[in-house]
Amino acid sequence: MLVEKILAGDIRAAARLMRLADDRDPSARAQLAALFPHTGRAHIVGITGNPGAGKSTLVDMLVKRFRSTGRTVGVVAIDPSSPFTGGAILGDRIRMQRHAADPGVFIRSLATRGHLGGLSRSTSDVVTVLDAMGFDMVLIETVGVGQDEVDIVRNAHTSVVVLVPGLGDEIQIMKAGLLEVADVFAVNKADRPGAERVIAELETIQQITVSQAELRHHRGTDNNPWPVQQAPETTARIPILKTVAPRNEGIAELAEAIDRHGDSIRQSGAWERRERVRLADIIHALLRERMAAEFESRLAELERTSGISRRLVSRKTSPYDVAEKLLASLFPPSV
Amino acid sequence: MLVEKILAGDIRAAARLMRLADDRDPSARAQLAALFPHTGRAHIVGITGNPGAGKSTLVDMLVKRFRSTGRTVGVVAIDPSSPFTGGAILGDRIRMQRHAADPGVFIRSLATRGHLGGLSRSTSDVVTVLDAMGFDMVLIETVGVGQDEVDIVRNAHTSVVVLVPGLGDEIQIMKAGLLEVADVFAVNKADRPGAERVIAELETIQQITVSQAELRHHRGTDNNPWPVQQAPETTARIPILKTVAPRNEGIAELAEAIDRHGDSIRQSGAWERRERVRLADIIHALLRERMAAEFESRLAELERTSGISRRLVSRKTSPYDVAEKLLASLFPPSV
Numbered sequence: 001m002l003v004e005k006i007l008a009g010d011i012r013a014a015a016r017l018m019r020l021a022d023d024r025d026p027s028a029r030a031q032l033a034a035l036f037p038h039t040g041r042a043h044i045v046g047i048t049g050n051p052g053a054g055k056s057t058l059v060d061m062l063v064k065r066f067r068s069t070g071r072t073v074g075v076v077a078i079d080p081s082s083p084f085t086g087g088a089i090l091g092d093r094i095r096m097q098r099h100a101a102d103p104g105v106f107i108r109s110l111a112t113r114g115h116l117g118g119l120s121r122s123t124s125d126v127v128t129v130l131d132a133m134g135f136d137m138v139l140i141e142t143v144g145v146g147q148d149e150v151d152i153v154r155n156a157h158t159s160v161v162v163l164v165p166g167l168g169d170e171i172q173i174m175k176a177g178l179l180e181v182a183d184v185f186a187v188n189k190a191d192r193p194g195a196e197r198v199i200a201e202l203e204t205i206q207q208i209t210v211s212q213a214e215l216r217h218h219r220g221t222d223n224n225p226w227p228v229q230q231a232p233e234t235t236a237r238i239p240i241l242k243t244v245a246p247r248n249e250g251i252a253e254l255a256e257a258i259d260r261h262g263d264s265i266r267q268s269g270a271w272e273r274r275e276r277v278r279l280a281d282i283i284h285a286l287l288r289e290r291m292a293a294e295f296e297s298r299l300a301e302l303e304r305t306s307g308i309s310r311r312l313v314s315r316k317t318s319p320y321d322v323a324e325k326l327l328a329s330l331f332p333p334s335v
Numbered sequence: 336m337l338v339e340k341i342l343a344g345d346i347r348a349a350a351r352l353m354r355l356a357d358d359r360d361p362s363a364r365a366q367l368a369a370l371f372p373h374t375g376r377a378h379i380v381g382i383t384g385n386p387g388a389g390k391s392t393l394v395d396m397l398v399k400r401f402r403s404t405g406r407t408v409g410v411v412a413i414d415p416s417s418p419f420t421g422g423a424i425l426g427d428r429i430r431m432q433r434h435a436a437d438p439g440v441f442i443r444s445l446a447t448r449g450h451l452g453g454l455s456r457s458t459s460d461v462v463t464v465l466d467a468m469g470f471d472m473v474l475i476e477t478v479g480v481g482q483d484e485v486d487i488v489r490n491a492h493t494s495v496v497v498l499v500p501g502l503g504d505e506i507q508i509m510k511a512g513l514l515e516v517a518d519v520f521a522v523n524k525a526d527r528p529g530a531e532r533v534i535a536e537l538e539t540i541q542q543i544t545v546s547q548a549e550l551r552h553h554r555g556t557d558n559n560p561w562p563v564q565q566a567p568e569t570t571a572r573i574p575i576l577k578t579v580a581p582r583n584e585g586i587a588e589l590a591e592a593i594d595r596h597g598d599s600i601r602q603s604g605a606w607e608r609r610e611r612v613r614l615a616d617i618i619h620a621l622l623r624e625r626m627a628a629e630f631e632s633r634l635a636e637l638e639r640t641s642g643i644s645r646r647l648v649s650r651k652t653s654p655y656d657v658a659e660k661l662l663a664s665l666f667p668p669s670v
Contacts, residue, residue, distance in 0.1 A: 309615065
């Protein structure tokens with residue numbers, strides 16, 4: 001059984017289950033469910049920012065830092081990739097080489113796929129495996145574009161937003177909602193001109209950010225069936241760390257800020273609230289995916305039996321009527 | 336009835352139905368279905384590109400150009416906005432002022448919302464209304480980030496990808512899959528240094544782009560229940576137009592390239608194939624949204640009856656098991 005091997009720390013078994021899960025192999029579900037009771041210990045850290053922010057190097061340095069404090073680290077690297085070719089631009093192998101000799105590090109790359117929550121689901125599956133294996137830290141690295149990726153970072157216990165001087169894109173990051181999910185800011189490439197300006201901007205918008213974080217936790221998120229009514233978990237300032245990743249500058253401080261945030265939310269009860277939202281999101285991703293497949297097959301059936309696409313194009317029926325009909329077949333109106 | 340008024344060209348009735356649809360008012364569906372038989376004439380043009388590419392000005396100039404050739408133009412402007420505040424950053428009113436005196440122009444802004452296909456659905460609803468009203472051209476302007484927005488542009492009859500010199504982000508656009516959906520390239524701000532380099536890069540990747548477009552049309556898209564088996568619709572070069580929007584340079588040529596593409600796909604039959612995919616996507620967006628609401632309420636029910644979120648956090652059950660249970664209640668396994 002893969003499950004016992006994985007719980008015994010078998011890396012190859014873990015990689016095999018991740019692959020089965022990513023391929024949506026029917027055997028994966030039961031095994032992930034069997035691993036799930038062994039999860040809940042890992043500190044899940046999302047790390048996001050614009051392309052070019054130097055996230056990969058930053059993550060590599062964080063891995064080294066956490067290892068030097070005796071902790072094991074799993075990494076999920078989400079690579080932006082073509083929706084058509086489906087391939088990850090950075091492969092596992094290139095990145096693995098740097099930590100190949102270290103059994104305390106496991107790196108898995110995932111390519112983005114479609115828009116049906118597939119990425120979010122694949123990420124959760126890998127996190128489940130890594131957590132069950134006993135990795136102390138799980139770092140999820142993603143480019144901060146797209147709602148799927150924002151959700152992934154939002155569902156981490158601790159979200160690190162990486163900014164760099166000179167991109168001039170701060171306002172875009174704010175628009176994309178990334179600032180609103182930040183628990184820690186890292187201003188990377190801080191030896192470049194403009195670093196102080198980025199920090200000043202972040203300090204200016206702290207007020208907005210904090211009040212939006214309150215809003216978020218009060219009203220819950222899109223996928224949160226149990227919005228939290230308690231007081232907001234923090235109105236404290238969000239720490240801003242300066243880093244120069246290739247020179248290892250500021251990395252220890254960033255790692256400490258991540259640890260402090262983890263400790264703080266464990267104490268305040270926010271850890272558990274975040275877990276609830278995260279686990280609800282896993283359920284939603286599973287449901288969305290399965291439903292999409294179900295509707296796909298029902299539409300294909302309608303195409304076979306009544307040439308629905310031609311009837312739509314010729315305006316003999318409307319998408320609104322077809323959707324209604326399919327929904328009625330699933331949810332008969334109560335009498 | 337709103338429908339008759341809209342078909343008679345009543346702008347206020349149209350705005351009212353768009354608002355009802357955007358608010359997911361139950362009365363909207365039947366009215367959109369009633370309008371649908373009157374659609375199918377408008378040429379739907381998606382215009383996308385990075386933030387800062389000057390899309391708004393470009394769209395305004397295109398509107399003027401199409402108007403000068405006697406055509407009416409509807410615009411759907413999708414504004415990146417906070418997922419929490421929900422507000423559009425540019426309002427309808429600011430943009431409307433420029434064309435306020437012209438009844439041949441209708442502009443509607445939409446804010447991004449969630450990740451359940453809500454944006455895609457809202458866009459389709461507005462397009463249905465504009466098409467039914469008889470607008471000759473419907474321009475959909477969106478920032479090219481996020482799968483939702485890529486889908487919206489992909490579902491247009493003609494997709495214009497706007498690039499600018501100096502952003503150095505060509506590779507990022509390619510990663511995001513935008514190049515693969517391009518029918519026309521506009522290199523805007525073409526008076527800036529580097530314009531020729533952007534054009535040279537685009538010419539270099541034409542080969543890749545064309546072969547990926549073939550792939551796309553052969554295997555269908557995520558949401559396409561009826562993948563097309565015919566020969567790819569074109570292996571011709573994708574036109575690259577230089578524009579300087581504020582000076583109206585290259586706008587007439589861009590408008591012509593859009594018209595030529597529309598004529599070409601009408602003749603080749605690709606127009607109808609694109610309509611099928613677009614209409615299937617509307618059905619999917621409607622289904623996704625309704626399913627999400629359904630699961631939301633079932634999860635909330637589980638929370639009330641069995642405190643499911645605590646049982647998840649304490650690992651007494653797993654997201655995989657909960658999802659399975661909910662799905663089984665919808666789709667009882669066949670005996």
